[in-house]
Amino acid sequence: MRLTPDDTTLRSEFADDPDMAGIVALFVRELPQRLAAMHAALSANDLEQVRVLAHQLKGAAGGYGYPKLGEAAALVDHAVKEGQQVNVIRSRVGMLAAVAARIRP
Amino acid sequence: MTPQSSPLPKVLAIDDSELIHRLLRVRLQHEQIELHGSMVAVRGLEMARELQPDVILLDIEMEGMDGFEVLQALKSDVDLQDIPVIFISATASMEDRVRALDLGAVDFVAKPFEVVELKARVRSALRVQHLVKMLAQKAQVDGLTGLWNRTYFDRRLSQEVSESIRHRRPLTLVMCDVDGFKKLNDERGHPFGDMVLERLAKILQSGRGSDIPCRYGGEEFGIILPNTSGSEALEVADRYRRAIEQETWPSAVGKVITASFGIADISVLPGTQGVDDLIAAADSALYKAKLNGRNRVEAANINQSTG
Numbered sequence: 001m002r003l004t005p006d007d008t009t010l011r012s013e014f015a016d017d018p019d020m021a022g023i024v025a026l027f028v029r030e031l032p033q034r035l036a037a038m039h040a041a042l043s044a045n046d047l048e049q050v051r052v053l054a055h056q057l058k059g060a061a062g063g064y065g066y067p068k069l070g071e072a073a074a075l076v077d078h079a080v081k082e083g084q085q086v087n088v089i090r091s092r093v094g095m096l097a098a099v100a101a102r103i104r105p
Numbered sequence: 106m107t108p109q110s111s112p113l114p115k116v117l118a119i120d121d122s123e124l125i126h127r128l129l130r131v132r133l134q135h136e137q138i139e140l141h142g143s144m145v146a147v148r149g150l151e152m153a154r155e156l157q158p159d160v161i162l163l164d165i166e167m168e169g170m171d172g173f174e175v176l177q178a179l180k181s182d183v184d185l186q187d188i189p190v191i192f193i194s195a196t197a198s199m200e201d202r203v204r205a206l207d208l209g210a211v212d213f214v215a216k217p218f219e220v221v222e223l224k225a226r227v228r229s230a231l232r233v234q235h236l237v238k239m240l241a242q243k244a245q246v247d248g249l250t251g252l253w254n255r256t257y258f259d260r261r262l263s264q265e266v267s268e269s270i271r272h273r274r275p276l277t278l279v280m281c282d283v284d285g286f287k288k289l290n291d292e293r294g295h296p297f298g299d300m301v302l303e304r305l306a307k308i309l310q311s312g313r314g315s316d317i318p319c320r321y322g323g324e325e326f327g328i329i330l331p332n333t334s335g336s337e338a339l340e341v342a343d344r345y346r347r348a349i350e351q352e353t354w355p356s357a358v359g360k361v362i363t364a365s366f367g368i369a370d371i372s373v374l375p376g377t378q379g380v381d382d383l384i385a386a387a388d389s390a391l392y393k394a395k396l397n398g399r400n401r402v403e404a405a406n407i408n409q410s411t412g
């Protein structure tokens with residue numbers, strides 16, 4: 001089965017808002033670094049830092065027009081808060097990274 | 106500075122995420138506000154003291170000091186406790202909301218926020234704050250002339266005296282009294298006297314923006330001149346004196362109305378003097394202006410204020 005681009009990419013709900021274009025583009029450009037920082041914290045077993053980064057993404061992603069990304073970040077935030085096993089947290093960070101990979105301005 | 110001046114309302118956002126600050130800057134750019142921001146709670150508190158914002162947008166989860174602690178610090182500071190605080194948080198649990206409101210926050214916006222809702226809540230808080238400020242200001246404005254009243258004058262002068270001493274900045278007080286006002290009132294009636302006071306207030310308001318004209322009482326005005334030396338104040342007061350003398354009155358008045366001025370420069374007073382000494386010095390200079398023929402400006406000097 002071949003997926004059409006619409007199924008694979010997530011565009012900002014505010015893509016057509018000229019006021020938002022600049023900061024949405026910046027958000028998308030910086031997203032890989034945020035994910036990299038989260039992976040690094042995970043490798044260092046710094047779960048609190050994983051949570052802080054996920055929490056900030058959870059609060060902001062929707063504002064940039066990416067609610068699905070916000071939901072995926074919330075799952076990471078909650079997993080750490082609930083004291084889940086590291087492998088659960090790692091798998092949720094993986095899910096978040098998969099959503100992030102589909103993000104376009 | 107007169108009671109009418111009202112700059113753009115200031116909104117201070119305290120949130121540890123740069124993403125939120127960028128978003129707020131764009132989303133609130135068309136609002137009639139001046140937006141300031143801090144990513145560090147402690148710095149946010151400092152900025153609140155410097156800016157005296159009209160509304161504070163406050164994040165809950167921040168490293169170091171969280172939003173609840175910031176709110177408590179705000180509420181325990183007399184200069185900051187009346188600033189409305191709106192929490193913006195991704196942690197929208199019922200407990201957090203109740204706690205925030207119990208601690209004195211006026212509102213709560215969940216992140217990610219709906220732009221329309223955010224704007225509406227900010228506007229609503231600003232409206233309430235504007236009314237509160239207006240009422241507070243109304244209690245300090247003279248009903249007849251629209252100038253600051255005596256209550257404001259006393260508070261502001263003592264504030265300016267401390268500032269002047271702390272920062273070694275010049276400060277001069279000008280007292281102004283309408284010449285022969287009692288006679289005018291008796292001959293022409295109180296409505297006429299009121300009209301004269303209103304016109305004089307307009308003239309005193311049309312001076313430099315930094316001058317603070319107040320109605321001291323009756324036909325006496327006190328003008329606080331921050332950052333102004335006695336010699337500069339002499340010129341400023343004389344401009345007011347001439348403007349009053351040159352005012353065109355309704356032909357029925359049939360005479361020129363004048364005022365006398367006494368000025369006191371805080372730096373010519375011996376030692377560190379208080380507000381009362383400054384007022385007394387300006388008043389005795391005013392008395393000298395009356396004795397010396399009215400419609401003139403006299404300055405207090407060291408000999409005079411000590412003797």
Ligand SMILES: [Mg+2]
Binds near residue numbers: 056121122165166167
């Ligand atoms: Mg935060």
